[in-house]
Each structure stands twice: as C-alpha cells, then as structure tokens.
Amino acid sequence: MFESAELGHKADKATWARQVPKLREALLGAQGEVLHAARFPVIVLVGGVDGAGSGETVNLLNEWMDPRHITTHAMGAPSEVDRAHPPMWRFWQALPPKGKLGIFFGSWYTAPIVERAYGKTRKAELSAQIDEIARFEKMLTNEGALLVKLWFHLSKKAQRTRLRSLEKDPDTRWRVTASEWKRFDVYDELRSVSEQTLRMTSSPEAPWCVIEGADARYRGLTAGRTLLAAMKKRLADEARTPAIGAKEKAPARISAIDDAHVLRALDMTRTIKKKKYESELEHWQGQLNLLSRHPKFRELSVVAAFEGIDAAGKGGAIRRITGALDARTYQVIPIAAPAEEERAQPYLWRFWRHVPGRGRVAIFDRSWYGRVLVERVEGFCSPADWMRAYQEICDFEDQLVRNGAVLAKFWLTVTKEEQLRRFKDREKTRWKRFKITPDDWRNREKWDAYEHAACEMFDRTSTEAAPWTLVAGNDKNYARIKVLKTLCERIERA
Amino acid sequence: MFESAELGHKADKATWARQVPKLREALLGAQGEVLHAARFPVIVLVGGVDGAGSGETVNLLNEWMDPRHITTHAMGAPSEVDRAHPPMWRFWQALPPKGKLGIFFGSWYTAPIVERAYGKTRKAELSAQIDEIARFEKMLTNEGALLVKLWFHLSKKAQRTRLRSLEKDPDTRWRVTASEWKRFDVYDELRSVSEQTLRMTSSPEAPWCVIEGADARYRGLTAGRTLLAAMKKRLADEARTPAIGAKEKAPARISAIDDAHVLRALDMTRTIKKKKYESELEHWQGQLNLLSRHPKFRELSVVAAFEGIDAAGKGGAIRRITGALDARTYQVIPIAAPAEEERAQPYLWRFWRHVPGRGRVAIFDRSWYGRVLVERVEGFCSPADWMRAYQEICDFEDQLVRNGAVLAKFWLTVTKEEQLRRFKDREKTRWKRFKITPDDWRNREKWDAYEHAACEMFDRTSTEAAPWTLVAGNDKNYARIKVLKTLCERIERA
Numbered sequence: 002m003f004e005s006a007e008l009g010h011k012a013d014k015a016t017w018a019r020q021v022p023k024l025r026e027a028l029l030g031a032q033g034e035v036l037h038a039a040r041f042p043v044i045v046l047v048g049g050v051d052g053a054g055s056g057e058t059v060n061l062l063n064e065w066m067d068p069r070h071i072t073t074h075a076m077g078a079p080s081e082v083d084r085a086h087p088p089m090w091r092f093w094q095a096l097p098p099k100g101k102l103g104i105f106f107g108s109w110y111t112a113p114i115v116e117r118a119y120g121k122t123r124k125a126e127l128s129a130q131i132d133e134i135a136r137f138e139k140m141l142t143n144e145g146a147l148l149v150k151l152w153f154h155l156s157k158k159a160q161r162t163r164l165r166s167l168e169k170d171p172d173t174r175w176r177v178t179a180s181e182w183k184r185f186d187v188y189d190e191l192r193s194v195s196e197q198t199l200r201m202t203s204s205p206e207a208p209w210c211v212i213e214g215a216d217a218r219y220r221g222l223t224a225g226r227t228l229l230a231a232m233k234k235r236l237a238d239e240a241r242t243p244a245i246g247a248k249e250k251a252p253a254r255i256s257a258i259d260d261a262h263v264l265r266a267l268d269m270t271r272t273i274k275k276k277k278y279e280s281e282l283e284h285w286q287g288q289l290n291l292l293s294r295h296p297k298f299r300e301l302s303v304v305a306a307f308e309g310i311d312a313a314g315k316g317g318a319i320r321r322i323t324g325a326l327d328a329r330t331y332q333v334i335p336i337a338a339p340a341e342e343e344r345a346q347p348y349l350w351r352f353w354r355h356v357p358g359r360g361r362v363a364i365f366d367r368s369w370y371g372r373v374l375v376e377r378v379e380g381f382c383s384p385a386d387w388m389r390a391y392q393e394i395c396d397f398e399d400q401l402v403r404n405g406a407v408l409a410k411f412w413l414t415v416t417k418e419e420q421l422r423r424f425k426d427r428e429k430t431r432w433k434r435f436k437i438t439p440d441d442w443r444n445r446e447k448w449d450a451y452e453h454a455a456c457e458m459f460d461r462t463s464t465e466a467a468p469w470t471l472v473a474g475n476d477k478n479y480a481r482i483k484v485l486k487t488l489c490e491r492i493e494r495a
Numbered sequence: 496m497f498e499s500a501e502l503g504h505k506a507d508k509a510t511w512a513r514q515v516p517k518l519r520e521a522l523l524g525a526q527g528e529v530l531h532a533a534r535f536p537v538i539v540l541v542g543g544v545d546g547a548g549s550g551e552t553v554n555l556l557n558e559w560m561d562p563r564h565i566t567t568h569a570m571g572a573p574s575e576v577d578r579a580h581p582p583m584w585r586f587w588q589a590l591p592p593k594g595k596l597g598i599f600f601g602s603w604y605t606a607p608i609v610e611r612a613y614g615k616t617r618k619a620e621l622s623a624q625i626d627e628i629a630r631f632e633k634m635l636t637n638e639g640a641l642l643v644k645l646w647f648h649l650s651k652k653a654q655r656t657r658l659r660s661l662e663k664d665p666d667t668r669w670r671v672t673a674s675e676w677k678r679f680d681v682y683d684e685l686r687s688v689s690e691q692t693l694r695m696t697s698s699p700e701a702p703w704c705v706i707e708g709a710d711a712r713y714r715g716l717t718a719g720r721t722l723l724a725a726m727k728k729r730l731a732d733e734a735r736t737p738a739i740g741a742k743e744k745a746p747a748r749i750s751a752i753d754d755a756h757v758l759r760a761l762d763m764t765r766t767i768k769k770k771k772y773e774s775e776l777e778h779w780q781g782q783l784n785l786l787s788r789h790p791k792f793r794e795l796s797v798v799a800a801f802e803g804i805d806a807a808g809k810g811g812a813i814r815r816i817t818g819a820l821d822a823r824t825y826q827v828i829p830i831a832a833p834a835e836e837e838r839a840q841p842y843l844w845r846f847w848r849h850v851p852g853r854g855r856v857a858i859f860d861r862s863w864y865g866r867v868l869v870e871r872v873e874g875f876c877s878p879a880d881w882m883r884a885y886q887e888i889c890d891f892e893d894q895l896v897r898n899g900a901v902l903a904k905f906w907l908t909v910t911k912e913e914q915l916r917r918f919k920d921r922e923k924t925r926w927k928r929f930k931i932t933p934d935d936w937r938n939r940e941k942w943d944a945y946e947h948a949a950c951e952m953f954d955r956t957s958t959e960a961a962p963w964t965l966v967a968g969n970d971k972n973y974a975r976i977k978v979l980k981t982l983c984e985r986i987e988r989a
Binding site: 226252 | 496498499502503504505506510514617619620622623626687690691694695697698699700701702705713716717720721724725727728729745746747748749751752753755756757760878879882883885886889950953954955956957958959
C-alpha cells in the first residue's frame with residue numbers, strides 16, 4: 002500500500018510555479034460548479050503520519066479555493082458534549098451540505114487505527130470497526146456524497162528526519178511534542194494497522210489516495226490535483242447520468258399463503274376501564290418520573306420512536322409520557338417532510354442531530370422509519386434507497402444502544418373501522434379539524450401497502466436491543482398504559 | 496426478525512392439494528429456463544432450527560424439480576481433506592455452475608452461528624465473520640449468482656413439542672439425538688445470534704426468507720413459492736437488462752506529477768556472474784529442498800504466484816524452484832484463458848480449486864491477478880468487475896494466509912529494450928518460436944497501460960502477510976536467485 006509513497010517523489014520549483022496558477026483556477030472553477038449545482042457535498046478526509054504535511058495541505062486547499070464554502074474540522078479528542086453522544090455523532094454534525102466542501106482533519110479513522118496500534122483493541126475489533134466504517138461511507142456515497150480520502154505517508158526514516166528538522170527550526174518547534182515522538186515509537190504498528198485499514202476501506206466509490214509527504218511541493222500539488230480530478234470526474238458523471246445508485250432491483254417477495262401477519266395477529270379487543278386506567282396512569286407516570294430522577298439515569302439516554310397508522314393515538318400517548326417528565330429532561334421531535342437544510346444531507350442526518358446526550362429523553366413523533374414506510378409506499382425514494390435503509394437504520398440504532406441509549410419503538414395501530422370513525426369525528430369537531438388532511442384519506446386507501454411495509458419493517462428491524470412494541474390502539478386507555486409501562490420496564494432493565 | 500415466523504402459520508389439505516400441482520409445474524418451468532439460459536447459477540442455502548423441517552424441505556424441492564440439475568450438499572462437519580484447506584474451500588468446490596441449482600443444507604453460516612452461541616467466539620469475531628460472509632455473498636451475486644436463503648424457524652415452545660413428537664414416533668426417533676437436545680439447551684443464545692446474523696446478512700441482493708417450520712404444508716409451499724418467485728424475478732430481470740452490476744463508475748485517477756513509480760524505481764542493472772550464480776543456485780535449491788522436508792513443513796502450504804511482463808523469465812524461474820522439489824510435493828498451474836467449465840463459475844473459482852492442502856506447494860504461472868491486469872487492460876471485464884477484484888483478492892489471500900499458507904507473489908520485469916531482444920531471439924530460434932505469439936507483440940504496444948495496472952495492483956494488494964516481490968529480470972541469473980532466495984526466506988520465517 003505504501004510502496005509508491007516511499008519513492009522520494011519530488012516536484013521542483015519550476016513545476017510548482019507552472020502548475021499552481023492553473024491548478025488554483027481549475028479548483029476554483031470546479032468548486033464553483035459544485036456549489037452551483039448543489040447536487041452533492043464534497044467530503045475530504047485528511048489523515049496520515051505525523052509530520053507528513055497534512056496540516057499544511059489543509060491550509061493550502063483553503064488558500065487555493067473559496068474558503069467561504071469550505072468548512073474545516075480539526076477532529077481531535079472528543080469534547081465532553083461529544084462524549085455524551087455516540088462516537089459518530091460529532092462527525093454527523095460536521096457533514097457538509099450539498100454544494101459545500103467539508104475537510105476533516107482527523108476523522109472516523111483516527112481512533113480505530115491509533116487504538117489498535119497501541120494494542121488497546123483486538124484484531125477482530127478493528128475488523129468490525131473497519132466494516133462499520135465501510136458501511137458508513139457506502140451510505141454517504143449512496144446518499145450522493147463525493148468522498149475524497151487523502152493519506153499522507155512518510156517512511157520511518159523520512160519521519161525521523163522530518164520530526165528532527167521541525168524540532169530544530171524555532172518556528173516549527175512547537176509542532177513536535179512528546180506525543181509525536183511517542184507515536185514515532187510505534188511507527189511499525191501504526192504502519193501495519195493503517196495499511197490494513199486503508200486497504201479494506203479503499204472502495205471503488207471512495208478509494209484512498211496515498212501521498213508521499215516528504216516534499217512539500219509534491220504533496221501540495223498531488224493533493225490539489227487529486228481533489229480536482231475527483232470533483233471534475235463527478236461533475237462529468239453527474240452531467241451524463243443524474244440519478245445515482247438507483248439501479249438496484251428489488252428482490253422477489255411473496256406474501257404468506259395463509260395471509261397471516263403480525264399486525265393481523267394483534268388482539269385489537271383489549272381495553273382498560275376508565276377507573277382502572279386512571280389509577281394505572283398515575284402509577285406508571287409516577288414510576289417514570291422516579292426513574293428519570295434516578296442517579297443512574299444520568300448515565301443513559303432514552304430514545305422513543307412513535308410510528309403507526311394515522312389517528313392511532315400517537316400524540317395522546319406521547320403526551321402521557323411528557324406529562325410525567327420534567328420539561329428540562331425531554332424533547333419531542335415531530336417529524337414531517339424534510340426541510341431544505343435537511344434535504345441537503347444524508348437522510349439520517351436530521352435524526353442524528355436530535356440524538357439525545359446522556360441523561361436526556363428524545364421522543365420522535367414519526368421517525369427515521371419514514372424511509373421504509375411513507376417514502377417507500379409513496380415512491381419518494383428508489384427501491385435501492387429503502388432496501389439499503391434497513392441495514393443503515395440497524396447500524397444507526399446499534400450505535401445508539403452501544404452508547405447506552407434505551408431505544409423503545411412503538412407501532413400504534415387501530416382497525417380500519419376505528420380509523421374511519423376517528424377521521425369522521427375529527428372532521429366534525431372544530432378543534433380537531435386541523436388534525437385531518439386529504440393526505441390522511443389518501444393514505445387510508447393504501448392501507449394494505451402500508452401494512453405490508455410495516456410488517457417487513459418489523460421483521461428486519463426488530464432486534465433484541467431495539468425491539469418493536471406493537472400497540473393495539475382501538476382503546477386509547479389500553480394503548481397509553483401499554484406504552485408507558487413498556488417504556489418504564491425498558492428503562493428499569495437498563 | 497422471527498416474529499412473523501411464530502404466528503402459527505398453516506396451510507390446510509385443500510390448499511396443499513390445489514397449490515402443489517401448479518407450483519411443481521411452475522418450478523420445473525423456471526428450472527428449465529434457468530438451465531436453458533445458462534446465464535446464472537441458483538444457490539439455495541437452507542438453515543434453521545433443529546426439527547423445523549429443513550431436511551424435509553430439501554427432499555421436497557428435489558422431488559418437485561428435475562433432480563439431474565440439482566446438487567444437494569449436506570455440509571456437516573468438515574472432513575480431513577476439508578480441514579487441510581481454508582474453511583471456505585469446501586464451499587467453493589460445491590458451487591453450482593451457471594444454469595444449475597445447488598442446495599446447501601448447512602452452509603457458511605453454520606459454524607459462525609453455532610460457535611458464537613456456545614460462547615466459543617467473541618462478539619467482535621462474529622461481527623468480522625458476518626462481514627466476511629456479506630462480502631463473499633456480494634461477490635457471488637456480482638458474479639451473477641442467484642442466492643436464495645431459507646431459514647426455518649420454530650419458537651422455543653414449538654421446538655420442544657416438535658422434538659418430543661419426533662422422539663415418540665418410532666419412524667423418526669433416530670432424528671432426535673443427544674446433540675439436538677443439547678442444542679435445545681442453548682435455544683435462546685442460538686436465536687439471538689441467528690437473529691443478528693440473519694439481519695446483518697439480509698442484503699437487497701440476497702435477503703433471508705424466514706419460514707415458520709411447524710406446519711409441514713405451510714413450510715413446503717412457502718419454500719417452493721419463495722424459490723419460484725426468486726427464479727422468475729431473476730429471469731424477468733435478465734430479459735430486460737442482460738448485463739448485471741456493470742454500472743459502477745471508475746474513480747478519478749491521476750498519475751504522479753514527477754512520473755515516478757515503483758517499477759521505474761527498480762534497479763534493472765543488477766547481475767550475477769555465471770560462477771557465482773552456479774554456487775548460489777546450488778545453495779538455495781539445497782535450502783529449499785531441506786525446508787520442504789522439514790517436519791513443520793507438513794503444517795503449512797506454499798502458494799507462489801508469478802506475474803510479469805512477457806518474456807521476463809517466469810518459466811525459467813519456476814523451473815529453478817521445481818528442480819529443487821520432490822515431484823510429489825508440488826503442482827505447477829499454468830493459467831491461460833478460462834475454460835468453459837471455469838467460465839460457468841465465479842472468476843476466483845479456478846484458483847480455489849488449486850489451493851494446496853497442508854504440506855503441498857502450488858506454483859501459479861500467472862494467477863488470479865489476471866483480472867486486474869490483462870482483463871482490465873484488454874477490457875475483458877467491466878471497470879466495476881476489476882475494481883471490486885482488489886478487495887476480493889485480498890479476502891481470498893487473507894483466507895489462505897490465515898490457514899497457514901506461505902504466499903509469495905513475484906512480479907518479473909525486464910526493460911522494454913531487453914524484451915525486444917528476447918522476442919527477436921525467440922523468433923530466430925526454432926525451439927523457442929512456440930513461445931512468441933502475435934499477442935505478445937500486441938501486449939508490448941500496451942506497455943504503459945500494463946505498467947499502470949501493475950503499479951495500482953502493487954499499491955492495493957501488497958500486504959504484510961502477502962507482499963509483492965518485484966524482480967528485475969534483465970539478468971536471468973540475478974532474477975532466479977532472487978526468487979529462490981525470497982521463497983526460502985518466506986518459508987523459513989513461517
């Protein structure tokens with residue numbers, strides 16, 4: 002992997018003087034086109050060996066292009082806020098929107114490589130992390146991102162020379178600290194782990210470009226030319242075929258020969274009488290309140306997602322939860338069609354931004370499952386998009402759970418007759434009228450398609466750590482208690 | 496994942512009587528079309544809980560279709576021969592060619608799931624295995640295979656009932672042994688591990704189909720209908736768009752601004768004088784012979800791959816190796832264009848079949864790198880195909896190395912002038928004339944393209960465990976000693 006970057010590549014002054022003006026002009030032109038088209042973000046990852054000039058190169062790229070449309074993120078050690086969230090949260094926050102460039106100086110590669118090189122993680126753990134990264138990047142490119150990955154390399158000898166020369170110069174002495182020399186001690190381990198990681202994550206969509214870092218002119222020109230070539234190629238590809246990644250074919254599906262499915266198997270006749278309801282409500286709300294004040298609660302977070310048939314009582318159930326909580330603890334996130342800012346990002350971005358920190362509760366009124374429900378049924382995304390979403394959602398939820406989130410997913414449902422009754426009631430009652438729209442009637446006509454999508458969703462995303470709870474909602478009392486009780490039990494177990 | 500398969504699905508006698516004749520006819524028809532088209536193989540994986548009827552279903556499928564074009568592989572514990580090879584070797588051997596069906600009763604999923612359920616492997620190890628499986632299946636589907644994955648499930652209660660009823664019946668008593676009850680003890684662990692594994696390996700190209708196994712008619716019909724739907728869908732897709740997976744775009748590439756690359760950096764002037772050569776040859780051939788008789792040699796295997804420029808001396812170097820070995824120890828595998836039987840399989844298949852068992856040496860005269868060299872340069876495969884090949888090759892080699900293979904990869908090269916001299920010499924000398932063809936002259940015209948492909952190949956496939964050795968071949972003596980010496984050193988280290 003690194004052989005080509007240990008050849009002593011060089012560019013002389015004349016080459017530099019001749020190339021830079023042309024390169025700058027071309028880079029600015031390509032950046033302008035990317036901005037103007039606003040079709041895809043450009044994500045530049047910069048990594049490599051200490052002293053190989055990645056910092057200088059980041060500065061150079063900012064100098065050569067229009068810095069107003071570039072955000073540079075120095076991803077050092079995570080902050081306290083970062084640490085209260087899953088590790089990938091801070092990278093999600095920093096993703097550039099379509100049309101813009103984001104330069105990540107240090108990235109999701111840093112921790113896995115360094116930890117393995119120091120022997121803090123095992124081989125199999127690194128493999129699992131690499132595969133997670135590969136899936137994450139696959140998602141980014143499927144969502145349209147152009148991913149340019151630059152790795153600045155130095156041979157062991159070259160790194161020693163470079164660190165010494167930086168130390169000698171009073172202007173650059175500050176850049177070589179004990180930690181650089183400490184990392185130099187594990188040069189061989191770092192090299193070996195980096196090689197494996199880079200090799201396993203060099204995909205056709207997002208290959209690594211390894212750049213020899215010893216000669217400043219060579220590395221600067223090479224980084225600039227690589228970025229330029231990637232942007233130009235992508236702009237040309239876009240011009241030819243606008244739609245990306247929509248080619249995959251849906252697998253064949255059959256429905257059960259006996260027409261049985263989990264929603265039909267739900268007992269829709271269950272009810273709770275008013276009096277019992279009131280005492281149960283008090284009990285479980287009190288329980289939830291106590292749990293939210295428990296000292297251990299500060300170490301976990303709660304994510305509750307509500308999905309279901311229109312008029313099945315999501316709002317009412319959510320209000321019974323929030324009614325038991327201190328307003329400073331929770332946030333209710335209503336999910337409608339994505340806003341412009343959100344459409345400029347990968348679809349999971351608008352959920353990542355609301356991922357609660359430790360000690361907090363986030364309640365999603367509709368959720369990231371929209372992609373495999375409404376977007377699938379209404380054709381708002383391609384089959385390839387919703388098919389890959391199951392895996393992407395499971396990865397997302399897995400990250401939440403590993404970070405200590407209690408994840409409760411509720412599907413509220415009513416029978417078709419009960420929905421009709423509620424729709425009519427809403428139309429009749431003036432203060433409920435805002436809740437019913439022509440969309441609701443249209444969705445009702447697609448009842449079977451929504452049920453089919455929901456059943457497939459349960460099958461593919463109900464996991465031990467993040468199970469779906471199906472709630473029979475014909476009786477609102479029953480449904481609300483079921484939701485509160487399930488939530489309390491899940492928190493208690495955690 | 497399993498909720499839908501615990502609903503008590505059933506099919507009554509009337510449904511069975513009505514459906515089976517139609518289903519059989521349709522299955523036979525689809526099978527005939529698959530056979531006739533000979534465009535893709537159908538690989539059916541059958542797995543699941545003991546007693547859930549996977550065995551009966553396999554029999555049923557064989558009964559319903561034309562068994563001459565189905566091969567069923569009961570993949571139980573690996574045999575002694577299997578164990579002398581990498582774990583995936585026996586599955587490669589069993590892959591059906593295009594047009595045929597292969598049913599795997601037990602598969603590459605069995606060991607990872609069972610070992611994890613019994614706590615023999617860690618969580619991260621299972622994750623890594625799952626990702627390896629996902630990459631393997633992605634390769635199979637990219638190579639055109641239709642992969643149908645059937646999982647037969649029973650709830651814990653249903654499994655207990657089923658095992659007891661099998662025990663009671665004298666005809667089926669033999670099927671329930673201590674090992675079935677032992678596995679029942681870890682039902683919960685197996686369920687949990689299977690759920691994770693199935694979920695993570697349900698890709699759009701090859702989703703799992705979970706079938707409730709309690710009712711024989713239901714499971715038989717569902718398995719048959721699933722297989723039929725998958726074959727019909729694929730035949731219909733094929734009819735619309737014959738080429739599969741060739742859509743991916745090649746990433747942008749730039750060449751180094753100083754035109755330096757590893758092949759140009761090779762010192763081509765090195766020579767060894769005749770006398771010194773003779774003594775060195777004797778020394779290293781003796782060394783190799785001793786190594787091949789060492790008791791520890793029986794625990795490893797040697798895979799040597801030779802690639803390089805035409806007329807660079809591959810054949811001569813190989814003969815210096817085989818000259819030192821007992822003929823019973825080694826096999827030289829000359830790789831030319833694939834034969835018909837080989838073209839009906841994934842491209843790595845013809846190399847897997849020659850993977851040596853422990854204690855054996857396999858010498859490949861040209862190798863699996865053809866895909867990223869000649870096939871790439873000559874356009875024999877699509878960019879998507881050779882781009883994914885780097886990863887697939889690394890996975891392949893990783894499996895060899897993990898199984899104890901010493902993997903030595905040699906790139907023999909000569910300067911353009913030296914090649915011309917040798918070509919002319921071959922044309923002049925009668926007994927060498929067979930070695931020179933118009934192809935050689937044509938390849939020579941594409942010198943730069945081949946060098947470019949070779950350099951990218953070194954960058955992407957030279958790993959610590961399987962490094963490339965570049966050999967300057969202008970002087971044959973030097974090249975031969977370099978190859979022998981490298982091989983001896985690699986074996987010695989192992």
